[in-house]
Amino acid sequence: MAYRESFYRFLMTQRDPDSTDEVAQFANNAQHDQTFPKQAQDYEEISDYLELNAGYLPSMSIFDHAYQLYLDKMNY
Structure with a gap:
């Protein structure tokens, strides 16, 4: 499996x-x-963390969009 950088x-x-x-x-x-x-x-894993700990994230849809950008960049 090819290396994939972390979401962070x-x-x-x-x-x-x-x-x-x-x-x-x-x-x-x-x-x-x-x-x-x-x-x-x-x-x-990231979603669970953000739901419990990220008061700075006004909507999980922002994470969803960012994660899709990540997947697109990683070609997954």
Whole structure:
């Protein structure tokens, strides 16, 4: 199986402090989340974490969109 970068690593490429884009804002906030599962690739693992711990994420649909961008980039 080919190497696939973690979702967090992908998400960090989406950061832009000057953007109003929801995914960019998610990335900006996740950067400061010390307990974010930084090695995770699995949707369920990350989703469960965010639902319980990410008060900075106003809607899980933002995560869903970001995760789809991640899958598209990883060609999965």
